[in-house]
Amino acid sequence: MARYTGPKTKIARKFGEAIFGADKVLSKKNYPPGQHGNNRRRKTSEYGIMLAEKQKAKYTYGVLEKQFRNLFDKAARTSGITGEILMQSLECRLDNVVFRLGIAPTRAAARQLVGHKHVTVDGKVVNIPSYAVKPGQVVGVREKSKSLEVIANSLAGFNHSKYPWLEWDENSKVGKLLHIPERADIPENIKEHLIVELYSK
Numbered sequence: 001m002a003r004y005t006g007p008k009t010k011i012a013r014k015f016g017e018a019i020f021g022a023d024k025v026l027s028k029k030n031y032p033p034g035q036h037g038n039n040r041r042r043k044t045s046e047y048g049i050m051l052a053e054k055q056k057a058k059y060t061y062g063v064l065e066k067q068f069r070n071l072f073d074k075a076a077r078t079s080g081i082t083g084e085i086l087m088q089s090l091e092c093r094l095d096n097v098v099f100r101l102g103i104a105p106t107r108a109a110a111r112q113l114v115g116h117k118h119v120t121v122d123g124k125v126v127n128i129p130s131y132a133v134k135p136g137q138v139v140g141v142r143e144k145s146k147s148l149e150v151i152a153n154s155l156a157g158f159n160h161s162k163y164p165w166l167e168w169d170e171n172s173k174v175g176k177l178l179h180i181p182e183r184a185d186i187p188e189n190i191k192e193h194l195i196v197e198l199y200s201k
Contacts, residue, residue, distance in 0.1 A: 050198035057190045061090045062107050067130060072199055083192030084183040091181050094121065095129035097139050100166055101175040102158030103151055118145035133177050140174030162187075 044052070058068050075085035090096065095111040098119055104110035111129045113119055119126060120140045121133065133139060141151060160168040165181040168174075183192075 053194040094131040
C-alpha cells in the first residue's frame with residue numbers, strides 16, 4: 001500500500017509544526033531545513049501558500065496526492081462547504097479514528113495496525129486504512145491483539161474526552177463514532193479554504 005516513507009523531521013521543520021507528532025528537533029531548529037534554512041527571507045507567492053497548505057494536510061493525515069484529490073472531488077460534489085467536508089472525510093478515515101481513539105500513538109502507527117489486521121469495525125477485521133467510518137460504527141482492537149505492547153502503551157493515560165465525537169469503552173477496548181465532527185472541533189491547524197482555492201484554479 002502506498003504511503004510516505006521520507007524524512008519526517010524535515011517536513012515538520014518545513015511547516016514549523018509537529019505534524020507527525022511530538023518532534024524534539026523543532027524546539028531546537030524552528031526554521032526550514034537546508035543549508036540556508038535559517039537565512040531565508042524570500043516572500044512566498046500566493047500559489048505557494050495554497051500549495052503548502054495542501055501539502056501540510058496530506059502529510060498530517062498520511063494521504064498521497066491521488067487519494068487526496070479523490071477526497072476533494074467527492075467533497076466538491078457533496079452539498080455543503082467543500083473545505084469542511086474534506087476535513088471531515090479525512091477525520092473519518094479508519095487510520096485516523098484509530099489514532100484519535102488512542103489505540104496508536106501516531107497516524108503512521110495506526111495505519112500499520114490497521115494494515116496488519118489488528119483493528120475491527122463492527123466486530124469484523126478491516127485492513128484498509130482509508131476505510132470511511134460511519135456514525136454509529138464501532139471500532140475496536142482484535143481480541144488476540146489487545147495485549148500488544150504498542151496498543152497498551154498508547155492507551156495508558158490517554159484522554160478520550162478530547163474528541164467529543166468519539167466514545168470509548170475501556171473494558172472492551174472499543175470506540176464508537178458518535179457523529180461526524182464539526183470543523184470547529186477538529187484540532188488540526190489547516191486552512192482548508194486555501195486548499196479549495198488551489199484546486200479551483
